[in-house]
Structures are given as structure tokens and as C-alpha cells.
Amino acid sequence: MRELLRDAEHLIRLGLLFAAGLLVFLVVRAQLVPAGFGELGHFRAGAIGANQEREPRFAGRAACAECHGEPAESLAAGGHAAISCESCHGALAAHAAEPAEIPGFAATARALCVQCHAMNRARPAGHPQVEPVSHAEGAACTDCHDAHAPGL
Amino acid sequence: MHTLPAVEGFMYPNEMELQWSVLIVLYPFLTGLVAGAFILASLQRVFKVQAVAPTYRLSLLTALAFLLVAPLPLQLHLGHPERSFEMFLTPHRSSAMAMFGFVYLWYLLAVLVIEIWLEYRPYLVGRARATTGATRLFYRALTLGSENLSPRSLEIDDRVGRFVTVIGIPSAFLLHGYVGFIFGSVKANPWWSTPLMPIVFLFSAIVSGIAAVLLIYLFYTWAKRIPLDMPCLDTMAKYLYYAFLVDFALELLDLVHRVYEADESFHTLDFMVKTRLYGSQLVGQIFLGTLVPLGMLALTQLVALSERARKGLYAGAAALTLVGIFLMRWNVVIGGQLFSKSFLGYTTYKMEFATREGLLPAILVMLLPLAVLWALVRLLPPMAATPPETEAR
Amino acid sequence: MSVDRRQFLADTTKLLLLTGAASRAWAFVEQGRPQDAPGYDVHRHWWAMFIDIEKCIGCGLCVDACKVENDVPPEAHYSRTWVERYHVPDRDPLDPLAEPQPRVDSPDGGRHGFPEIYPPGTGGKSFFVPKLCNHCAHSPCVQVCPVGATFESPDGVVLVDKDYCVGCRYCVQACPYGCRYIDPRTQTVDKCTLCYHRITRGLTTACCEVCPTGARQFGDLKNPRDPIHDLLRAHKVQVLKPQMATGSKVYYAGLDAAVR
Known part of the structure; x- marks a missing residue:
């Protein structure tokens, strides 16, 4: 038996080397696995929070109505009731947070209306559409229509 | 800023740019050479094909050289190579790719390094005894400080070595079959998603490995002015021929299956093969890279030819085979990204040159294993006279 | 008190x-x-989306809002959401076997709307299909991620851990819907988060916020009073590529067979 051990000594050394390597791997691994990994599944639980961090750019309709009660009411009563303020006025969370410093945005451009109301066959048939070039050529849409309560 | 590739028909917006470049073509090509070279080595060790004995050590060193370089194209390709160790920290068990690190390390350490170490131990001990100074220290470190070369210890080495080879064969199958699985298991991609993929990869790996060692052996004997062992070369060519036949049959089976089933993706893929892959697949892979070398090898099997003619045909066939197998990897990896998953359009792959994933790094990555092999051969000469103690083996 | x-x-x-x-x-x-x-509480929600093709007017406000809200690179080939226009030509009565081949376009991801290219008299039918991550319950992308850098959150949202992603792009390959891209600024993968920073604050997603017709509706399947249940009850719905069995949670009403 002792002879066998002596003749396999190099293999034992190799085995020990591998065992040492494996041990180092396991120790290092235990140190490096990020905190919270595996708590909720195979991922860093903290990654959920990281995905929540960004600040919203669109404030949402409720935030607009807090200051702009009158236009919000007229919008709610008209044909555009389902549309959010920021659909036309753009992302205004920054304005909602600091109304005095950051100005809002008046939406009057013809291009804006045309984006939804230009004639396009792929649009649902019941959706109000106009020929964007010939319809009231040259005039601003808001000359005839109230964007908050469209119709003539 | 680079321009967007030319798109025909409709691609989903995010599909226009290819995600996996020529480097990812090299990865299965390199691991394939590893698996193939190892299986050639085990022909002698396990299956007692003594004719290929002269290439045993060369095959092992070839496998090691290519294996050492195999992760490099992956590292070059990663968006965050510095994070790649995460695959060892938190490997996702459902991910085929996560197992790569483990399969790779297993194969490298538990199979190749041990087998080479056992094979070269008498040589290492001999060098440690014959040299002085730093050289001696280096070789002594490689012997792990044990210079025991008693007949008994060598017999133990032989047994352990054979055991490692027996484990090594399924490990080599695992290494490359699993690379095929990385592609074959992507159900979103009909060009890849087939259960045949691992087995096609495996056989093409064997083919490429034999072809590579054959060429390396020819070059090595020529460069070193060592007499070439013709029965060895004949045997390798024979195995190359048969392995290639099986490989080709499997690929034809895949083709027939696709044509016959003709599922929703068929017209898209059919069109792609006949247009965008016409050169690389139909002409390059199937005609030049498969049918021609198969024909050349068949000729050597059927007709009695002179040694010189056989050598020429073998070398030509092996070189074309490597081109064919490389193009096979290309057509899988690149081809699988040229069509839209909407089946409504096609994009193009425009290889860059001196960028991180361009042609230049690809060429360097391809040449690097040859440099590593050159160094390994100098360090561990494959044809060195074995010390007298081991003559009996 | x-x-x-x-x-x-x-x-x-x-x-x-x-x-x-x-x-x-x-x-x-x-x-x-x-x-x-x-x-x-991540365990008290199970988010989903309902998209009514019959209501989509292809204005592209959702695409633009997503880019702004989530700071998505401006190019169309980095899209968290986009809108496709399908055009299915009429069947040829003389050759009824020939399945009409749909034509699809999505200029700049539909961000600025769609110029009319199928004027009256072209025949066939046209419609818009908004696309986004399907937040699959059995996500192929999550399955293949080697390190656990993309995951299904307990509230049913597929998210990315940008500080952990190695950028191997396997998930991009595995997504059947083309919903993922590599963010060129971080070299990590990016995708729709269902505006996770909004929905966890009680807001709706940016795309749903600006959708003028209600074609996109966002809801919580774990909340029995959420209107999404009425929508799913009132419409025949389908998911994209049902044969992929990904457990998609983006439900489409009025989805045509031509859509892929």
C-alpha cells in the first residue's frame, strides 16, 4: 500500500493541486456573488429597484389638471376627452415639477393635428380624416376647431 | 458613423443590424477543431488504431492550442468582457451558453491537460534532470516536484491516462455537441432550431479536426525533415472520408426534412439559400467544401495511386474540407441572422475590417492557435525520443 | 385618531x-x-397589455413618447416599441390558391406617422400593428441569459439588469419578436420595461398615456377590478406567434392572420 502511494505520488500532488484550485474557486465565488442574487429568482433582487429609479418625463393627466383646471375640464367634456394632455403638449413632467422655471408648450401646429387626422387608408374607417393639403389650405386648424373640444 | 445594411422587404427595426459577427463564426470552428483533434488522438489510445500513433501527441497539442484560443473570439465579442466571470458566479442553469465555462474548464483541465501531462511526464522528468538553472526549475515545476519514473508509476499513468481518454471522448462530444445545442435550441430561429444541429456540429467537428491534424502533420514532417509515415496518413484520410460521409448524410437529412416539411419558414429560407447564401453555401460549402474533397478522397480509396499523388490529394482534400467546414459555420451563424423573424425580409452582413469584431481580429484569432501550437511543439516535442524507461509502452 | x-x-x-x-x-x-x-409590492401585480388593432390610427405618438420617456437612442433600429403598417393585397379571383403576400413598412419605427402610400383604388386592406416586448411568462430571452441579467420580475415584467449584463446578445437572438437591441452607449441589452419606473409609481406607461384612441391599454391581471378584464372579456384576442408558446402577455384584438 505504501509503495502504491509512493508510485502514485505525482498523481496525488496533481489531485491536491486541483482540489486547491477548486477550493479557491469556491471561496472567491462565495465572495463575489452579488448581494440579493437569488432572493426572488435567478437575478439580483436589487435590479428591480434599479429599473424603478428613472424619473418620469410624462407627468400624466392628473398632474396637469392640478393647475390647469379649466382646459382640463373643457377637454374632458369634448370629443378629445380620451386624449391625454401630453399627447399634444409633449412630455411635461419637468414643467409640472417646476412650473415657474420650465415653460409648458402650446400645441397649435397644423402638423400635430395632421399626424392623427391626415387621410390614410390604414386608419379605421370611422376615424375623422381630412385631405391634409387641400383641407382649409393655409389656415391654422385652430382657426376653426377648438383642439380641446373639436367640431366646428 | 456606419451606415445601416441594405434591407430587402421588411425586418423588425431591431433586426437590421446583425448581432453575431464573424468572431462567433470562429468560435464553433475553433472548438470543432479541438473536439475533432482529440477524437483522432483517442482513436489510437482507446480504439487501438495503431496506424495513427505517430500523430497522437500532435493531435493532443493541436487540441490544446485551439482550445486555449477558443474563448478569445467570445471575449472580443462581448459588450462587457470584464463581466464574463459572472458565468461562473451565477450560471443560469436553463441557459445553454452558461454551461460553456464549465464544459470548457472541464474539458481543458480534467481531460486535455491531464492527458498531455501524463503522456509527457517522462519527458518532463528527463528535461528536469538534464537541465540546470531556470530551465530546470521550469520543468521541475511542470513535474509537480515528483520525478518518480518507476515501471509501476508509469503503469499507473498508463491506466489513468486511458481512463481520462475514455472520459474524454464523451467530453469532446459534449463540448461540441453542446455548441450545436446553443444554436439548435433557439426556437425563435427556424434556420437554427433543429435537434440535428448538435449532431451535425459534432460530425463536422470530427471532420475538421482530422483534416487539420492531417495538414499539420504533413507540414510538421516537411518542416522538420522527418520521414512521413504513409500508412498513418492513409489511415487518417480513410477516417476523414468516412466521417465526412456521415457528416454529409446528416446535413442532407436536415435538408430533406426541411424541404419535405416545408413549414412557415420554408419559402423564406429557400429564397435566402438561393440568393444571399448562394456563394457561401451552395458553391462554397456544398460543392467546393464537401463534394470536391469527398470526390478526391473517394478516388484515393478506389484507385491505387502513387504515394506522391495520394499525398497531394490528401492535402488538397483536407484544405478544401477546412474551407467547407468554416463556411458551414459561417452559413449557420451569419445565415441565421440574414432573414427577418417576420419572414418578410432580408438584411446583409457587411464585415468591417480593423474594428473589434472585424476581419482583422478574426484573422489574428485564426492564426493565434497556430502560434500557440508552434510554442507547444517547441516546449513538448511530439516526436522526441522517449526515455529508455518508457520503451516498453 | x-x-x-x-x-x-x-x-x-x-x-x-x-x-x-x-x-x-x-x-x-x-x-x-x-x-x-x-x-x-411586486407580488401583488401581474401586468399585461391589451392592444386593439381596430383602434390604432398609426399616429406614432406612442413610439415617440417611448423614446422620450426612456431615453432610447433616436435611431429606429433601437426600438422598445414601434408600429408596423400591414397591407394585404386582394386575392386574385383567377388564382385563388395564391395567398396574398403582405407588404409591411415601419418608417422610422412609425415615430412620425405613416405617409399614405396606398391611395384609394389600390385594393386590399391596410392596418397598423403596434409592437412592443410581449413580457412573456415563459420568456425565451430569460431562458437563455447565461448570467441572470434578464429576468421575469414577480409582477410579470421582463426586465434587464444593466449592471450585470455581459452583452453576449444571446437574448436578442432568442426573442421571436425582435424586441431587444444592444444600447450602443452601455453595450448592454435594452428593451421595453413596460415603463417600470412609471407603473410602480401608480402611473400608466408612456405609450398608453399618449395613445389618443385607447388602442393601447395597460392593466393588472391580479387586480380583479382592473378594466383590462372587461376588455379581454369583450374581445376575441390573440397573441403574436402563439406557436412559440412564450406565454405572451400582450393581447391583440382584431389581429389579422397575416401579422407575424
Whole structure:
């Protein structure tokens, strides 16, 4: 038996080397696995929070109505009731947070209306559409229509 | 800023740019050479094909050289190579790719390094005894400080070595079959998603490995002015021929299956093969890279030819085979990204040159294993006279 | 002070000490809307989306809002959401076997709308299909991620851990819907988060916020009073590529067989 051990000594050394390597791997691994990994599944639980961090750019309709009660009411009563303020006025969370410093945005451009109301066959048939070039050529849409309560 | 590739028909917006470049073509090509070279080595060790004995050590060193370089194209390709160790920290068990690190390390350490170490131990001990100074220290470190070369210890080495080879064969199958699985298991991609993929990869790996060692052996004997062992070369060519036949049959089976089933993706893929892959697949892979070398090898099997003619045909066939197998990897990896998953359009792959994933790094990555092999051969000469103690083996 | 209120304040204080999410919730308490506040519990929601093809007018506001809200690179080939226009030509009565081949376009991801290219008289039918991550319950992308850098959150949202992603792009290959891209600035993968930073604050997603026709509706399948249940009841719905069995949670009403 002792002879066998002596003749396999190099293999034992190799085995020990591998065992040492494996041990180092396991120790290092235990140190490096990020905190919270595996708590909720195979991922860093903290990654959920990281995905929540960004600040919203669109404030949402409720935030607009807090200051702009009158236009919000007229919008709610008209044909555009389902549309959010920021659909036309753009992302205004920054304005909602600091109304005095950051100005809002008046939406009057013809291009804006045309984006939804230009004639396009792929649009649902019941959706109000106009020929964007010939319809009231040259005039601003808001000359005839109230964007908050469209119709003539 | 680079321009967007030319798109025909409709691609989903995010599909226009290819995600996996020529480097990812090299990865299965390199691991394939590893698996193939190892299986050639085990022909002698396990299956007692003594004719290929002269290439045993060369095959092992070839496998090691290519294996050492195999992760490099992956590292070059990663968006965050510095994070790649995460695959060892938190490997996702459902991910085929996560197992790569483990399969790779297993194969490298538990199979190749041990087998080479056992094979070269008498040589290492001999060098440690014959040299002085730093050289001696280096070789002594490689012997792990044990210079025991008693007949008994060598017999133990032989047994352990054979055991490692027996484990090594399924490990080599695992290494490359699993690379095929990385592609074959992507159900979103009909060009890849087939259960045949691992087995096609495996056989093409064997083919490429034999072809590579054959060429390396020819070059090595020529460069070193060592007499070439013709029965060895004949045997390798024979195995190359048969392995290639099986490989080709499997690929034809895949083709027939696709044509016959003709599922929703068929017209898209059919069109792609006949247009965008016409050169690389139909002409390059199937005609030049498969049918021609198969024909050349068949000729050597059927007709009695002179040694010189056989050598020429073998070398030509092996070189074309490597081109064919490389193009096979290309057509899988690149081809699988040229069509839209909407089946409504096609994009193009425009290889860059001196960028991180361009042609230049690809060429360097391809040449690097040859440099590593050159160094390994100098360090561990494959044809060195074995010390007298081991003559009996 | 009622017992309920005292209990509520105690709970809120506890949450404040415990989690960062709750500190955001404090804003609601201060505004006098505590019912919206008590932290965000990932286990109490299961988010989904409902898209009514018949209502989509292809204005592209959703695409633009997504780019703005989530700071998505401007190019179309980095899209968290986009809109496709399908055009299915008429069947040829003389050759009824020939299946009409759809034509699809999505200029700049549909961000600025769609110029009319199928004027009256072209025949066939045209319609818009908004696309986004399907937040699959059995996500192929999550399955293949080697390190656990993309995952299904307990509330049913497929998210990315940008600090952990190695950028191997296997998930991009595995997604059947083309919903992922590599963010050129971070070299990590990116995709729709269902505006996770919004929905966990009680807001709706940016795309749903700006959708002028209600073609996109966002809802919580774990909340029995959420209107999404009525929508799913009132419409015949389908998911994209049902043969992929990914457990998609983006439900389409009026989906045509031509859509892929």
C-alpha cells in the first residue's frame, strides 16, 4: 500500500493541486456573488429597484389638471376627452415639477393635428380624416376647431 | 458613423443590424477543431488504431492550442468582457451558453491537460534532470516536484491516462455537441432550431479536426525533415472520408426534412439559400467544401495511386474540407441572422475590417492557435525520443 | 385618531424605514392620497397589455413618447416599441390558391406617422400593428441569459439588469419578436420595461398615456377590478406567434392572420 502511494505520488500532488484550485474557486465565488442574487429568482433582487429609479418625463393627466383646471375640464367634456394632455403638449413632467422655471408648450401646429387626422387608408374607417393639403389650405386648424373640444 | 445594411422587404427595426459577427463564426470552428483533434488522438489510445500513433501527441497539442484560443473570439465579442466571470458566479442553469465555462474548464483541465501531462511526464522528468538553472526549475515545476519514473508509476499513468481518454471522448462530444445545442435550441430561429444541429456540429467537428491534424502533420514532417509515415496518413484520410460521409448524410437529412416539411419558414429560407447564401453555401460549402474533397478522397480509396499523388490529394482534400467546414459555420451563424423573424425580409452582413469584431481580429484569432501550437511543439516535442524507461509502452 | 389610521401610519413608518420604494410613496401620503401610496409590492401585480388593432390610427405618438420617456437612442433600429403598417393585397379571383403576400413598412419605427402610400383604388386592406416586448411568462430571452441579467420580475415584467449584463446578445437572438437591441452607449441589452419606473409609481406607461384612441391599454391581471378584464372579456384576442408558446402577455384584438 505504501509503495502504491509512493508510485502514485505525482498523481496525488496533481489531485491536491486541483482540489486547491477548486477550493479557491469556491471561496472567491462565495465572495463575489452579488448581494440579493437569488432572493426572488435567478437575478439580483436589487435590479428591480434599479429599473424603478428613472424619473418620469410624462407627468400624466392628473398632474396637469392640478393647475390647469379649466382646459382640463373643457377637454374632458369634448370629443378629445380620451386624449391625454401630453399627447399634444409633449412630455411635461419637468414643467409640472417646476412650473415657474420650465415653460409648458402650446400645441397649435397644423402638423400635430395632421399626424392623427391626415387621410390614410390604414386608419379605421370611422376615424375623422381630412385631405391634409387641400383641407382649409393655409389656415391654422385652430382657426376653426377648438383642439380641446373639436367640431366646428 | 456606419451606415445601416441594405434591407430587402421588411425586418423588425431591431433586426437590421446583425448581432453575431464573424468572431462567433470562429468560435464553433475553433472548438470543432479541438473536439475533432482529440477524437483522432483517442482513436489510437482507446480504439487501438495503431496506424495513427505517430500523430497522437500532435493531435493532443493541436487540441490544446485551439482550445486555449477558443474563448478569445467570445471575449472580443462581448459588450462587457470584464463581466464574463459572472458565468461562473451565477450560471443560469436553463441557459445553454452558461454551461460553456464549465464544459470548457472541464474539458481543458480534467481531460486535455491531464492527458498531455501524463503522456509527457517522462519527458518532463528527463528535461528536469538534464537541465540546470531556470530551465530546470521550469520543468521541475511542470513535474509537480515528483520525478518518480518507476515501471509501476508509469503503469499507473498508463491506466489513468486511458481512463481520462475514455472520459474524454464523451467530453469532446459534449463540448461540441453542446455548441450545436446553443444554436439548435433557439426556437425563435427556424434556420437554427433543429435537434440535428448538435449532431451535425459534432460530425463536422470530427471532420475538421482530422483534416487539420492531417495538414499539420504533413507540414510538421516537411518542416522538420522527418520521414512521413504513409500508412498513418492513409489511415487518417480513410477516417476523414468516412466521417465526412456521415457528416454529409446528416446535413442532407436536415435538408430533406426541411424541404419535405416545408413549414412557415420554408419559402423564406429557400429564397435566402438561393440568393444571399448562394456563394457561401451552395458553391462554397456544398460543392467546393464537401463534394470536391469527398470526390478526391473517394478516388484515393478506389484507385491505387502513387504515394506522391495520394499525398497531394490528401492535402488538397483536407484544405478544401477546412474551407467547407468554416463556411458551414459561417452559413449557420451569419445565415441565421440574414432573414427577418417576420419572414418578410432580408438584411446583409457587411464585415468591417480593423474594428473589434472585424476581419482583422478574426484573422489574428485564426492564426493565434497556430502560434500557440508552434510554442507547444517547441516546449513538448511530439516526436522526441522517449526515455529508455518508457520503451516498453 | 381611528385605529385604522394609526395602524396605517405605523405601517407606513415601518415601510419607510425598510425600503427605498416607500420613501417615494411618502409623496402620496403628503398629497393626501395615501391609498395610492403604501409602497409597491411586486407580488401583488401581474401586468399585461391589451392592444386593439381596430383602434390604432398609426399616429406614432406612442413610439415617440417611448423614446422620450426612456431615453432610447433616436435611431429606429433601437426600438422598445414601434408600429408596423400591414397591407394585404386582394386575392386574385383567377388564382385563388395564391395567398396574398403582405407588404409591411415601419418608417422610422412609425415615430412620425405613416405617409399614405396606398391611395384609394389600390385594393386590399391596410392596418397598423403596434409592437412592443410581449413580457412573456415563459420568456425565451430569460431562458437563455447565461448570467441572470434578464429576468421575469414577480409582477410579470421582463426586465434587464444593466449592471450585470455581459452583452453576449444571446437574448436578442432568442426573442421571436425582435424586441431587444444592444444600447450602443452601455453595450448592454435594452428593451421595453413596460415603463417600470412609471407603473410602480401608480402611473400608466408612456405609450398608453399618449395613445389618443385607447388602442393601447395597460392593466393588472391580479387586480380583479382592473378594466383590462372587461376588455379581454369583450374581445376575441390573440397573441403574436402563439406557436412559440412564450406565454405572451400582450393581447391583440382584431389581429389579422397575416401579422407575424
